Amino acid sequence: MFRSGAFVADQLDGIDAEQVQPNGVDLRLEAVLEPVGTGRITRDGKAIADRDQVESVAIGPEDREGYRLAPGGYILQYAETVSIPEEHVGFVLPRSSLMRNGAMLNTAVWDAGYSGRGEGLLQVHNEIELERGARVAQLVLAAADHEGTYDGSYQGERLDRA
Ligand SMILES: O=c1ccn([C@H]2C[C@H](O)[C@@H](COP(=O)(O)OP(=O)(O)OP(=O)(O)O)O2)c(=O)[nH]1
Numbered sequence: 001m002f003r004s005g006a007f008v009a010d011q012l013d014g015i016d017a018e019q020v021q022p023n024g025v026d027l028r029l030e031a032v033l034e035p036v037g038t039g040r041i042t043r044d045g046k047a048i049a050d051r052d053q054v055e056s057v058a059i060g061p062e063d064r065e066g067y068r069l070a071p072g073g074y075i076l077q078y079a080e081t082v083s084i085p086e087e088h089v090g091f092v093l094p095r096s097s098l099m100r101n102g103a104m105l106n107t108a109v110w111d112a113g114y115s116g117r118g119e120g121l122l123q124v125h126n127e128i129e130l131e132r133g134a135r136v137a138q139l140v141l142a143a144a145d146h147e148g149t150y151d152g153s154y155q156g157e158r159l160d161r162a
Contacts, residue, residue, distance in 0.1 A: 003088070003141045011085055011141070019135060026135035027092065030079040032067045032122065051075055059129040066131035069103075069124045076105065076122040081159060082139060083115040089144035092120060092137050102126030105137055113149025116157035 008025045009015045019026040032054040039049035054074065059066040084090045090110030098105065106121040120137065130136065 001143045003143065008139055008141050011083055012080055012139075014080070021138060024093075024138040024140035025080075026095065027082075027137040027139055028079040028133050029067075029130055029136045030077045030117070030132070032069065032130070033075040033077065035073070035075060056132060059131060064131045066129055066134070068127065068129050069122075070127055071124050074122040074124065076120050076136065077158070078118055078120070078137065079133065080139075081115065081117050082110065084110050084112050084141070084150070086112050086149060087143060087146075088112055088141045089146070090114075090139055090141050092118075092139050095136055095138060098128075098136055101128050103128050107137075110139075111150035111152075112144065112146045113151070114155060116154055116159060118154070118157065 002023060005021045005024050009020045012025060015025055019028070033051035034054055035049045035051050037050045040047040054067055054069070056065050057068055058064065059068055078092075082090065089112060092105070092107040092110065094103075094105035102125040104123045104125075106123065110118070
């Protein structure tokens with residue numbers, strides 16, 4: 001069973017009312033990075049490719065701080081600290097307006113017990129401008145059985161900069 005947006009909001013700190021949706025909570029854009037160099041996944045480990053910060057620029061008629069992104073693949077960092085409660089699993093989906101503008105967020109499983117400020121792969125197929133702090137994705141939570149909780153290398157990521 002998927003939980004309500006109000007339930008998801010209760011798991012997160014610092015959420016505005018406009019972020020709470022019927023079935024989930026919108027996540028906001030903190031920063032955009034561009035992978036450079038070579039990443040690697042082996043049978044017994046992984047190495048994440050270096051990233052360059054994409055410089056923010058003034059966007060739109062009000063010159064707001066944001067990113068103007070040419071077609072390509074980017075790492076998008078979310079602003080919110082996400083904590084997945086036990087007995088649940090999380091999924092992040094793009095806001096449909098992102099998709100309708102020719103961009104897409106690719107995401108993976110958010111494990112029970114994970115806490116951190118996570119990332120997604122932003123695919124841009126047509127130039128797009130995104131304001132820092134704009135809502136770009138939505139977190140949903142489903143009730144789930146599991147054995148153990150998340151204890152991987154991304155536990156607590158970017159919490160020091162929250
Ligand atoms: O789109 C996503 C999906 C998940 N996560 C977070 C939550 C998740 O619990 C954690 C680890 O994901 P995963 O288990 O897929 O990572 P891994 O590649 O298997 O690495 P590790 O074994 O170090 O956890 O990353 C994200 O930031 N973005």
